[in-house]
Amino acid sequence: MAKELTSKSYIDHHLTNLTCGKTESVGWTCDHNYYDEMGFMAFHVDSITISILLGVAFVALFKLIKLNPADQKPTRMQNFVEMCVEFVNENIKSIFGSTDNKLIGPLALTVLIWVFFMNLMDLIPVDFLPELTKQVSYASGIVDDPNDAYFKFVPTTDPNITLGMALGVFILTIFYSIKIKGLGGFIAELTLHPFGKFAIPFNFALEIMQLLAKPLSLGLRLFGNLYAGEMIFILIALLMFFQSAVFGVLGLGLHLLWALFHILVVSLQAFIFMVLTILYLSMAHETGDH
């Protein structure tokens, strides 16, 4: 099933994940042709491995750096790590105020750096790694047709990853609001809020909608920005279809411009994800009526 190279197949190739799943006919397979049969039991193997690798890299980076004692000159890595920790600490203090919650610091630091690392993968030129996987998997015989080798390198362009993290934050907010306010307090907050006791169904609808909008917008915002960035990179790469030097140079210039702008988007989205995580957790801790 050799697909001839059209712009649509090029885009589709770069946007499909390497999914391995259980199918009735073939059992566990990573062949994309059985994608429809996989149904629920399908895993985006590429997003999972890349995000785990980046998580390990983050933990290793922050654990293994050489810490000079206070009287000596700090090493460069130590400065970077201290800068990140202070930045996170300052944001927590400004948003959260004082708190005895010991989870919020490490959680915010992890969210910031992990999401930042995942977003950074988007700055690698769009065709470099997929082409590499095509040749490697074709040469090693995993795939009989090079176009069947899919590998999406930016985990945050996969909605499962971003919505999964947003779900984690959502569960934490529910846990902490029940722990701080008690189940009764939490239910009261959901039903009594804007208009007091008599308009409970209306209050409940309003509060539930707001409660669900937070994680959904948190996850989709990160996904939307990174997916749009990836899509733009792919569309710029499509300029090379014209096989003419003018479009090639134009494509290169556009790619450079968009990469520079994308550096801002990458760091800003990681920062926003952290700030909103802290904000939602601080709102869960708030006991005064707002």
Add this chain to the structure above:
Amino acid sequence: MEQSVIYIGAGLMLGLGAIGSAVGLGVLGSKFMEGIARQPELRPFLLTNFFIVLALVEAIPIISMVFGLYLLFAV
């Protein structure tokens, strides 16, 4: 017929999303400038909040742009 409807839909998505984010950022930018003009020493504080609200305003238009581009090119 089905293909042309998709193009109309994608065009609407991209256009309306762009209007939303343009107006939102215009208002945000003007208020930001006003805040700095009134109190220049607050600039760093205003700048971080400007970026926070910028990302919040951009969220929905970017998502509609993503779906628009996907419809336009990959459907």
